[in-house]
Amino acid sequence: MIEFYLALAAFLGAHLIPASRGLRAHLIALMGRTVYMTAYSVLSLVLLGWLITAAQRAETVWLWDPAPWQWHVPLVTMPVATFFLVAGLMTANPLSISIRNGCKPGPVTAITRHPVLWAFLIWAMAHIPPNGTGVALLLFGAMILFSLLGFVLLDLKAYKRLGPKRWRELSAGTSILPFAALLSGRVRWRSLCPLALPALIALALYVWFVLQGHALLIGPDPLAGLKALR
Numbered sequence: 105m106i107e108f109y110l111a112l113a114a115f116l117g118a119h120l121i122p123a124s125r126g127l128r129a130h131l132i133a134l135m136g137r138t139v140y141m142t143a144y145s146v147l148s149l150v151l152l153g154w155l156i157t158a159a160q161r162a163e164t165v166w167l168w169d170p171a172p173w174q175w176h177v178p179l180v181t182m183p184v185a186t187f188f189l190v191a192g193l194m195t196a197n198p199l200s201i202s203i204r205n206g207c208k209p210g211p212v213t214a215i216t217r218h219p220v221l222w223a224f225l226i227w228a229m230a231h232i233p234p235n236g237t238g239v240a241l242l243l244f245g246a247m248i249l250f251s252l253l254g255f256v257l258l259d260l261k262a263y264k265r266l267g268p269k270r271w272r273e274l275s276a277g278t279s280i281l282p283f284a285a286l287l288s289g290r291v292r293w294r295s296l297c298p299l300a301l302p303a304l305i306a307l308a309l310y311v312w313f314v315l316q317g318h319a320l321l322i323g324p325d326p327l328a329g330l331k332a333l334r
Contacts, residue, residue: 108158108161108242108243111158112155112158114151115152116250119250137205141203164237164239165237167236167237167241170234175326178230178231178326181226181230183306183307184226185222185223185227186223188215188216188219189219189223190305191212191306192212192218192222193220194210194302195211196209196210197210197217199258199259199274199275199278200217200220201258202220209274209277209278211295211298213277214286215285216279216283221255222282225248225251225252231244262275276290277290278291
């Protein structure tokens with residue numbers, strides 16, 4: 105359990121400490137935005153991998169019994185999370201997280217201005233049902249709280265960085281809640297056409313992850329686990 109707590113603290117610390125505007129600006133000025141975002145993304149993935157591995161090695165205390173329906177939850181919802189992650193990282197987004205630099209929000213922000221955070225939120229929520237242990241609940245529960253807090257913190261950071269007028273201009277065609285801006289008519293549905301390529305990449309990544317990637321990188325085979333409960 106000690107390793108799990110250390111990994112969780114490292115993951116949260118790596119995301120909360122750079123939230124300091126002065127530190128982040130200094131690192132970007134030193135490294136360049138593209139290098140900084142790439143390095144930060146790699147560090148986040150490494151720490152997330154350590155956190156998941158530490159959770160698997162921690163003491164197992166079951167809180168509820170496994171059931172087949174629980175495995176269907178991530179299988180159905182993770183394509184959406186994968187799309188948000190791929191499209192969010194590939195699209196310029198001065199209002200949120202992205203490895204692309206740009207002054208204007210890209211097409212994915214018509215769906216939500218925080219696609220990467222939604223990817224983590226959906227991932228965490230979807231993996232609670234099939235992982236009914238105390239450690240899993242702590243892990244994914246922390247990720248849920250982290251993502252929800254991120255919605256507020258990223259909006260505040262962007263508001264301070266861009267200024268009130270510019271922030272209102274850029275956020276006018278976006279929303280935190282997915283599809284709210286589209287359903288309200290503030291953005292046209294045809295603006296989503298450039299997302300075809302990220303959607304195809306996300307689909308290919310999801311299929312590979314289900315068939316091979318999850319078992320190779322994480323450990324448990326989601327399809328084998330589902331079959332075992334039938």
